[in-house]
Amino acid sequence: MAQLAARGLSGLPEVAAGADLCALIAGALEAEGLTRALLDGQIVAIAHKVVSKAEGAVVDLRNVVPSARALGIASEQHKDPRAVQVVLDQSAEILREANGVLICRTHHGFVCANAGVDASNSADNEKLIVLPRDPDASARSIRRRLRELTGAEVGVLISDSFGRAWRHGQCDVAIGCAGIAPLEDWRGRKDSVGMELRATWLAVADAIASLADLARAKDSREPVVIVEGLERFLTREDGPGALALLRPLDEDLFR
């Protein structure tokens, strides 16, 4: 029945700093026994943690000396002051502090809890995974390398799970992408009955990230999801990346 289809890639080994993530992905795809590892027009959606690990975007708490500010926040929020320091280091601005969570604007411009710093899936309790330094550059690099290894022209998306201001739970959003139009703009166009469509500006890359997250089980080590049926959003060029999804500060009504 599928027009749109997605599946988690199983068999990806633990990713270490310096690993050739794309070679690991290509190897896991080959192990599935398909004729071709990847097909033109597919999207490879990757949970950022494995990208961060491969890039060494990991901080060892044993090397972190908390500032006075980190000590203050940690005391109020009952957190490890070294972990708070890591969050501060990743942040351009702290928007809110509450309930053990810091709502941060990261240096990239992402607004999210704890600046995207995360302990989960790290094999070492004293190591925190941070966001890739430039996730759009990571996506472009992965796209190029996957093309080298498999010959396929795919879109690449790197995601993280973000909470939302007014809704419970988290949805995955795109923090980096290449070869994907991150937004589809229908504003001003007419719909099928000739009415002007108002405020119709689809956050394509974020919707793909959310969809990919549904294609894996959280505990099953499937950071990579292959999506097909979205060829219409793919671009030959790498494109503007996920930074195009960020609302500029001067349009931000909720600082």
Next chain:
Amino acid sequence: MAQLAARGLSGLPEVAAGADLCALIAGALEAEGLTRALLDGQIVAIAHKVVSKAEGAVVDLRNVVPSARALGIASEQHKDPRAVQVVLDQSAEILREANGVLICRTHHGFVCANAGVDASNSADNEKLIVLPRDPDASARSIRRRLRELTGAEVGVLISDSFGRAWRHGQCDVAIGCAGIAPLEDWRGRKDSVGMELRATWLAVADAIASLADLARAKDSREPVVIVEGLERFLTREDGPGALALLRPLDEDLFR
């Protein structure tokens, strides 16, 4: 390749007030020539506009008399004062006014632009479509009726496109659901390497809404999308509905 698959349902006719939406859906499914219209475990995701239309949740601007407040906002924001009045009538609170948009908390508790009031896809310029009065009740009713008509135990989700505080573009979210667990809570559980997963609380129903929106083209009149491969999120009972996704006011950091 699909573990997760979705397709837009074509052939749904224009929906009028009082229409039996489920009979129209079942008819469009039958016209596809499949052996069975719906299968147990599928999800029927429906853009709210056709639900609103069937329920008569449509306001004729010719019957609206704007209040002094509506006239004031309309003048500032360069909008039709009658349309502003409709937005105010749908709202419990106006959070922000800027750039021709009112960010509202609806009577249901949804925070969104213009209280979800929309002109698009209405055949009459003077008619505005508002959100269903109780979208979870609508979803329960649709689920029951689809079971009567097709014999299938499906999940039902009603969606709208919401903007986001800090990101451009819109993603579909669930405003109503039945037979679907709206949230999957992994907080406190261990991941595959034994680390406690932190802040892992997946907004399942919203992710399904986003995925469904990708399975249709905006101008192709496919308000209904059939999703399969998500049986693990389906429930025998109708469940708490999409209201469970709303962050309570006393946890809202961004009023």
